[in-house]
Amino acid sequence: MLKAYAFEGIYFDQAAADKCMNALHGCGFAQGTDRLTTQTIRAQREFYRRVRQVFLDNGKGPALIGHNSNMMVPANYTHLDVLYNGEQFSERLPNDDYIDAIDEDMLHVQWSSKLLGIPVVFLSEIFSRESRESHWSDEDLYFKHLRTDHALKATRKLMALLLPNDMLFGGDRIHLDLGKRIWDIWDTLGDATYYSHR
């Protein structure tokens, strides 16, 4: 497939490890008469490592992108190139205030790029509730909201958490002009190398 098609990577949606109780591959454990599940973290790590090797063997990238917001086992994602995160706040972001919503210690132990060893792109959920309810289909209104003072303040709070922790942000649901200014800085810096502990 890699030889037949010109693509350089794979996006894995919901890239977390699965639960499994199949004793034939060492998963799960017995508790009384029940058999309970364990998570397939090592198997998932090995899967991503092997996918990476297949790309390398075929002279490709790779660009392996994972997205997961609710099953944060950092070791799971070591062999990806980047992890998209942040959607867990789609229902838990009162007043679009990330400083209130995220304790910085929590950020360090769950989501930071340094912890995962790969860059984390945090997907903003500013305006997510409103956009789901009414503005999703009205692009003009949606973009107008993303240029308000409210959006600017909310985006600044998010940046205050992300940028000092080497975390990037996605292009959606941020104050558009502030986001562009930061992207312009990144463009000025040119190609950067991310030094992970992978």
Ligand SMILES: [Zn+2]
């Ligand atoms: Zn299994």
